[in-house]
Amino acid sequence: MARAKNRGYQQTFTPTYTIRRWRLGEYIRLSKEDLKKGKDDSNSVKNQRDLLGDFYQRHMDEFESAVEYVDDGHTGTDANRENFQRLLADVMSGKINCVIVKDLSRFARNYSDAGSLIDNLFVQMGVRFISLAENVDSYLNPDSVSNIIVPITNVMNDNYCYQTSKKIRQVFDYKRRNGQYIGSFAPYGYIKDPANKHQLLVDAEAAETVKRVYSxxxxxxSKRAIALYLNEHGIPSPTAYRRKKGLPVSSAVADDPMWGARMIHEILTNPIYTGDLVQGRRRVKSYKVHQIEAVPEEEWVRVPDTHEAIIPRETFEKVQALLVRDTRTSPKGREVHLFSGFLKCADCGKSITRSVSGKNVYYACSTYKNRSRTACTMHSIKHNRLEAAVLFAIQYQVNTAVSYSELIAR
Structure with missing residues (x-):
């Protein structure tokens, strides 16, 4: 049978495309350094929001949703930014699969962090990344992410932070060594001179409380007893006092209206009350690692007699000697007992603890009592016997000294 010809008809096939719609995360960051630039508002939150909003309006058909993440006043070298971490959490959960920024420096100024996220995490998660200033779009132009401009820009952003941090440290070090106070807030007992913010003046009211603490x-x-006394007599804590006087208060300090043993300890150990500036006792580890670490005492910057003293040096030194002793009190105690901090076990060298049994007070080895009965022996002695023995030893030493003096005089 002859095959019939299909004349005048030709079947056509039209390909169909599924337009992918993205869940957009708009990230905005403004650092403290950007705020200090003054007239240059190119990186302001408003300007970034306008640029990202304009992009979203022009490409609205590509997105099914948009969420904004803003970190205002945070450096790009620190990845522990609240909303930056919230953005990453939403990326990991799948809530966001497209991230857009004004430029790469808004996203991160840490070269390793930026590279790890853009080149690794976002690729593995199938997340689209857009940076408007550098024309980077990992979906429409995958090669743009691998373009040499991206790592170079990240390195430049990283180096900018390093140079800025280095300059700030140099300025701070210069001011410290020249006896200028560089703290953001004056220590309790002082205020900043209105005519010179690097000079301290005595705050008479708070200074009286400082003197009372030392006395x-x-x-x-004990420190605990001092704190209880101040609270019971209605004396406001340093933070509460600053608020009462309308003085600036650090946001990093707990808003505690009550005195505590730790506050008392900070006052008792701060040499600034002797009239000396001792600065540089703590520092940030690096421009990338924003953790505070203690600085060895030999590296502190000390400049004597930079301001009026509240506490005489002799008094301060006596207090430091007392604090070296282990003079902790019981939870209900307010006074330091006669032998607190002095008694040590002759065998193990550990502290001797004070205990009360009925009307009797006795002392025993803390190792034997609290750790192990086999590590040491009890070495128990009653308070009245110990007191009599110490008194006898002191009297013997005094008599011996007097006898030697008389012998030499002859």
Whole structure:
């Protein structure tokens, strides 16, 4: 049978495309350094929001949703930014699969962080990344992410932060060594001179409280007892006092209206009350690692007699000697006991603890009592016997000294 010809008809096939719609995360960041630039508002939150919003309006058909993430006043070298971490959490959960920024420096100024996220995590998660200033779009132009401009820009952003950090450290070090106070807030007991913010003036009202703290410790009160006394007498804590006087308060300090043993310890150990500036006791580890670390005492910057003293040096030194002793009190105690911090076990060298049994007070080895009965022996002695023995030893030493003096005089 002859095959019939299909004349005048030709079947056509039209390909169909599924337009992918993205869940957009708009990230905005403004650092403190950007705020200090003054007139240059190119990186302002408003300007970034306008640029990202304009892009979204012009490409609205590509997106099914948009969420904004803003970190205002945060450096790009620190990845522990609240909303930056929230953005990454939403990426990991799948809530966001497209991230857009004004430029690469807004996303991160840490070269390793930026490279790790853009080149690795986002690729593995199938996340589209857009940076408007550098014309980077990992979906429409995958090669743009691998373009040499991206790592170079990240390195330049990283180096900018390093140079800025280095200059700031140099300026701070210069001011410290020249006896200029560079703290953001004056220590309790002082205020900043209105005419010179690097000079400290005595705050008479708070200074009286500082003097009372030192006096009470020298009279035998524990730090806990001093704190209880101040709270019971209605004396506001340093933070509460600053708020009461309308003075600036650090956001990093807990808003605690009550005194505590830690506050008392900070006052008792701060040499600034002797009239000396001792700065550089803490520092940030690096421009990338924003953790605070203690600086060895030999590296502190000390400049004597830069401002009026509240506490005499002799008094300060006496207090430091007392604090070296282990003069902790019991939870209900307010006074330091006679032998607190002095008694040590002759065998193991550990502290001797004080205990009360009925009307009797006795001392025993802390190792034997609290750790192990086999590590040491009890070495128990009653308070009255110990007191009599110490008194006898002191009297013997005094008599011996007097006898030697008389012998030499002859």
């Amino acid at each position: 009470m410790l020298l009279q035998g009160s």
